[in-house]
Amino acid sequence: MVIPNDNPWSGLEAGKTDTRRVDATARWNWFWAVMPRTDVALVLQLSDLPNPVPDLPKLRNLEIRFQTLPGGPILYIRLKDSAQLELFDTLCRDVMAAGEFAGTEAEALERAIGRAFRWHYLLRGGKLEALAEEAQKGLIGEIEVLKLLIASLGAKPALAAWTGPSGAPKDFELKAGCIEVKARRGASKPFVKIANEHQLADVSDRRLWLGVLAVDKVQPPHGRTLTEYVDEVTELLERTEPSAIMDWDLHLADAGYDVLHDYSPWRWIVSPPEFHSVAEGFPRITAPVPLGVSGVTYALALSACTPFRTDWNAVRSNLVEEDQP
Structure with missing residues (x-):
């Protein structure tokens, strides 16, 4: 050579x-x-x-x-x-x-x-193109919930629970419960899209919560790019738990995030997540569905979820108590 x-x-x-x-x-x-x-x-x-x-x-x-x-x-x-x-x-x-x-x-x-x-x-x-806007919104929403779990459980348990990038039915799966995350546009109609009959299905012996965030595209200098949301967590791990960085990198790669892509054209602001307890009576379509029917997609009205609203402290209390060794 x-x-x-x-x-x-x-x-x-x-x-x-x-x-x-x-x-x-x-x-x-x-x-x-x-x-x-x-x-x-x-x-x-x-x-x-x-x-x-x-x-x-x-x-x-x-x-x-x-x-x-x-x-x-x-x-x-x-x-x-x-x-x-x-x-x-x-x-x-x-x-x-x-x-x-x-x-x-x-x-x-x-x-x-x-x-x-x-x-x-x-x-x-690796992706040849940057993630589309909807995928960016979804990843930012999951990162915001991941940050809450890192603060409550530590980086490695939180990353181990982050199953969304691998294509699992729920975005986060822990011993005590699961969290499904939905990112929506704040000014849109108050609905979230449920992609299939498995996303809000019960999991044996575990609680289930639905986390909803408003993720809105804004003009510079407001908001942050997806790269900046990613860098925030990377810097946090570098300061507090560097041994978890490999897991973080692999999850990002599975989610389709490529550090070499330019995300500067898109800037986002995100609201704190609102949580709902998916329990008996919660409006949803779940498996099993009628024979021959699959891939059920539907719009869930957030107004119908109001009676099931809870806060992060309640979710955290359940997860921390049950997931500590």
Whole structure:
């Protein structure tokens, strides 16, 4: 492979392992490297191998591995397809940026692997286009409820409960109960769309709540972009529970969010969620439906849900009491 002169690997000698430190001021030991087969790579030099050794993403055109060298263990990310050199440069810088937030080497490694997994999901099935407006509204609504759960349960339990991006019937599923989230336009008719007969169906031995938020598009400088809503949670996790960032990244990828997309044309404001207890008498269509009928979609009038209104404190009390170990 001929290494162009305008990238981080230029000047390194091909045909043997040659390295150059990325930045003398960097907190951790990152190196640009050229491997013996002339493949370019990013290397993170480590004091010790993690125990147990974590799973690593598997990508068609990349090799991500631990290796023990005479100078100590390393994690390396090697590019196997030279045609992807420009994209690989971007990937490496993003992985390093994630690792540099860490306060310890172990945390830097975990962040780097977590960011590599994000690229794994994006490159495996990343969206070619930014999420449409309705999908942005829905994701913002779920993020707002997720923030409440993080504050109440902690980041990892809250993220484990966030099942909406994986296509589960309910957006959040916990031991004590489930939450279905609906984002609507504040000025629209007071209805929410229920996508199928399973969304508000009872779950055995668990409570069910419907959370409704108004998510409205506004003009600059008002509101925030979807990227800013995502960044708020990312920064929260970086400060309080960095080990949960990998889970957060994977959920976002499953939801179709791609960090490389430009969401600046859309700005949103969101209302605090209103919660309803989906209990006996709640207006809904649930499974089982008549034989031969499926995919039932209907509009639910919020006025009919008023008798079932509750607040977050009541929902939180039930979830925290039952979901604590």
